[in-house]
Structures are given as C-alpha cells and as structure tokens.
Amino acid sequence: MFTFPLVYSFTYYSFTKIKKIMNEEIKLMKGNEAIAHAAIRCGCDGYFGYPITPQSEVLETLALEKPWETTGMVVLQAESEVAAINMVYGGAGTGKKVMTSSSSPGISLKQEGISYLAGSELPSLIVNIVRGGPGLGTIQPSQADYFQTVKGGGHGDYRLIALAPASVQEMADFVGLGFDLAFKYNNPVMILSDGIIGQMMEKVVLPPFRPRMTEEEITEKCPWAAVGKPAGRKRNVITSLELDASLMEQNNHRFQKKYRLIEENEVRYEEIECEDAEYLLIAFGSSARICQKSVEIARSHGIKLGLLRPITLWPFPSKIINRYADKVKAMLSVELNAGQMVEDVRLAVNGKVKVEHYGRLGGIVFTPDEIVGAVEKMRNEE
Template structure:
C-alpha cells in the first residue's frame, strides 16, 4: 500500500534519502533548502535505519565529508543552494577525479553572488559543464515536482555507484518549498559493511587481510598518467551520454513549435501549451530530465521532423539555450525566454515570447 503524504519538495527529498538507505547526510543550512537538514534532524533517521546526520561547519566541510564517506563505499548525500554549491565545486572536482560516488542536491536560488532566496535556474552552466576545475561532467537530474524530488534520490544513487561519480539533483526554490501530494516508496535496506566490501572493492575502509591497500586520489604528477586517468573519465562520460539520457515529450506528435524547459519552467510551460493550442498554435514540450547528459537525439529527431522553432524557457538569462543551439546547429530557429534573479515567468509571458520570438519572428 503506497504511502501518500502532503509534503514540501525539500521534505520529500529528505524522506527519500532515509528510504533509499542513505548512510550519511552532511549539510549546512541555507535558504531555500534548510528544511532538508531540519527534517532529517527531527526524524531521527539513526533510529529508523542507522543513517547518520551531521551539521557541518560549512559547505566546504560538507562536500569533503562526502569525499571521505563516499570513498569508503557508503551512500552519502548533501544538499544546499546556489552559493553553497559554489563552495562545493572544489570538492566535486576532487570527487570526479578520484571517482567517488555521492549525491548533491542544489535547490537553486537567484544569483550571482548572494543574490536572493527566490527560485532560479541560473546554475545550469555550473551544473552541466563541470562546475569546478578540470575536464569532467556530473550526471544532473532535474525534478519538476515534489514527487520527483522523492523519486530521483534512489535513481541518483544508482547512477552515482554505477559510474563512481557525484550526481547532482538540480531543483529550485519553487519545487523545494511548494507542497504537493507525494507517493513515498518503500524503505530500502542500507547495505551492510560486508555487502559494501563485496560490491565496491575500491572502497577505502581498511585493507582486507592479504590484499593490496586501496588508494583514492586525483593526483597524478606524471602528465601521461594524468592524461590516462582523463581518458578513463572521458570514456565513462561517453558511456553515460549513450545510456543515461532521460527526458519527457508532451504534445510533440503534431507540434510545429517546441518549448524546451526543465523543472519549474516546464510546469509553467505546460500551461502555456494549453493556452497556445486554444489559439490554434501547435506547441509541444520537451522536458530534459537529465540536463547532463543532454537529450540531443530527441531534439535532433524533432528538427528532422520539420519543427519550425525551439524556445528554451528558463529562469535564467539563457543558459540551456546554448545546448539547444549546439544540437539544432542553425537548421531552424532557436530562441530563449525567461525571467530571472528570482522572478518567475507567467504562462502568458511565455506565450507572448513564443509568438513574438518563434511563431511570428
């Protein structure tokens, strides 16, 4: 019997962490996502599953706690919002280099700088292009509902351990704060120490008797060895691009125009599509669920089908639109529309932009 609850997105994420069998959550409060650690502290997950929760001294410490814990094969997680995620970029780069799994949720707020605490999607570049120093990518999942804030947690951990990489869940203050009905999945067991040792021979949790010690590092002083490690990482990224793209198509079958939008913007754009179709404008929605790997093939298919234009709708000054353009390669029109700095566009504003920039433009 499924358990239904009315929850905030942040609370659903926290409850899903417990139910996924996460071993440790390490976090630092920041608006608009502090409910994650508040919920976890109040819920006493140690009594429910043995999961530990620790409030760190900073986001820098949190992400390095994930480095340590993930490096021992444990399921570890943190969450933060934009400025805090910027502080974590060093740690994420090290974890990409040393191939340490973890899950990081970014409940994005307006920027740059201290910005504000309202919803935004302006951390797209940081999320999908690497974020820290060096050649790397992180898989990025973009929930569009409180339900997906819950559902994507186990999905993210599966990816993190399948590919030994940090995985980002990138949401925004709107989804984090709003309350919706959510169907919670059943409690999954935490792995035992023996299961961890069996599944993750790379994990540094005390070298097994008679075996070689394990080392986790991103340091390769010999450039040829570093290049070799990079080759290995790049091969992993090509595999992720080939196998892990996820997206949703809504009303695209007969569509002449396509809105590309993720997260909150995709919810708003669904209303725009209804408004547009009521006026006889055939619009569909392509919702990337993985922002990296980006759903290039479905966009390419839509171009080949003869779609007349794409509007990338984002709560940013235009970031994802660059990936849409890279995929469309000037075969048809691609424009951006979005409010930003914490301002949320209305469905009517999106419709107006669609008409002026794509349909009539």
C-alpha cells in the same frame, strides 16, 4: 478480486498505477522534505549539510526524523559547505551512500569537493535548490546554476550526472535514482532543483524502504573503498592526485570513456504534446511545469505547441532535440536565467531551425501567458 468504483479514473490510469496508488500512502509535503524522507528510505548512510535558504528543510526534516535511531543513517550539520562536501568525500571513499544539499552560494563553496569527488570517481549525491545570483543574490528561485552544473563548476575536465526534477514526486524519486546512477558509474550526481520545487507542497508517494548496503555488498560493489586493508589485498587509496602527466592523461581518458557511456545510456526526457507540434518549448524543472500550462493555453488558441523536458541536463537529450529540429518551425528554450540551456539546444539543433530563449532573471518567475506571448512573437517574426 478487483473492485474499483472510480470508473472515470480507470480510463486515465492503468491497472498497475491504480493498484500502486491505492497500496501506497500519499503524503503532502515540500520538495525539500521529500528529499529528506526519500534519503532515509533509499538506504542512505549519511547526510552532511549546512543551513541555507531555500533548502534548510532538508537538514531540518532529517534532524526531526532521527534516522540514526531507525535505519542507522548519520546526519551531521557541518561547520560550512566546504566541510560538508569533504565529509561526503570521506564517507564515499569508504563505500558508503552519502549525500549533501545546499543552495547556489553554498554549492559554489562545494565546487572544490565536487571536482575531487569526480577526480577520485566517488559515488555521491549533491542537491542544489537553486536561488537567484550572482553573489548572495536572492532567496527566490532561479535556474541560473545550469552552466555551473553541466559545464563544470569546479576545476578540470569532469562531468556530473545532472537530474532536474519538475515535481515533489520527482524530488523523492530522483534521490534513489541519483544514488543508483552514482554507484553504477562511480560518479557524483547532482539533483538540480530550485526554490519553487524545493518549497512548494504537493502530494507525493514516498519510495519504499530499501535497507542500507551491508558490508558484503559494499565489498562487492566498491572493491576500491578505503575501509581498512585486510591481509591479502593491496591497499586502497582514494586520491585524485597523479603527478605523472602521462598517467594523468590516461586517467582523463578513462573518465571521458565513462562519460561517453553515460551519454549513450542515461539520457532522460519527457515529451508533452510533441507529436504534431509546430513549435517546441524546451524547459526543465519548475520552468517545465509552467510551460505545461503554456502548451495548454497555446493549443486553446490553435497554436500547435509542444514541450520537450530534459530530465537529465547532462547527459543532454541532444539526439531527440535534433530529430524535432526536422519537424518543427522553431524552438524556444524557456529558462529562469539569461540563456544558458539555450546554448545546448542550439548545439543539438545545429542550425536546422531557429532557437530562441525566453527567461526571467534574479528570482522572478514567468507566467504561462508570458511564455505563450513569447511563442506568438516568435511566430510573427517568421
């Protein structure tokens, strides 16, 4: 039944994994292109975007693929990021699976709409291919939008579920996952990527085609959707407005309850060489990819270095980081910014061990050796 000549590989992959890879088409593409293909394949109903470097390939790929002729997915270039996010709001309000993508300055413009999406509890997907800021900044990659993503960005007490892909494969995988989480919790989800993951080409296995939701499925999953009021049900109103402060407080308590549930159920992370680690790197997205190499180099120098990669930036993997704080001598939060996630690492560690930050700013990317150097410096300072 099964003949497989690559015995070498067999020792590395489980049977199911090999079968999966053999049956599926492997493609080479940019992270941004993977987002577009994954959107079409996961039953997305509509994409609304506006060009900005380094994410324009998302809209370009969709325009080239013409999914409106195949799956029926709507693709529209809006007049601005503001309009695009409000189109997402409009579409999500009718129970449709809709998304947008942009890069940092454009994401700033979308913050109004994101706050409204959170306030109206609308499932939706927003992709941020981060570039260096502040202001118009640079088109080079950065992770300086961490605070904006996990601490708010828009006004009011709300949370986004934030997924941080570290490969083109994860760019593809997180589109479907993002929508699933969005509809599970009626909450906007953000894929926080950057110019490296968006622009680099890697092999990727695209997800299988999933049909778009039928009207029956929408009615079942989204009984709140504004689709036209049939006789016998109350009218559905999509709004974040509640002038009665006591009711608005109740709404906020409902949101907070949901956020606690998400924190309980949806924390995702990856541990690389953490088992015996004396020093731990904490890094997400493209930084984590670079840190993987740093771990390899450090270990060849005899330093027991591990890497913990948060996959969800919110909810943040605080519990596991706190557990490692009992085991390791120090942690280094490695980010392409001036020190943002390090605050959450310190909160998780709660003073148990030293936590430092290493970063490069404004579009400059660190090398694996630079990070090993930072670890060695931290060791010597003990």
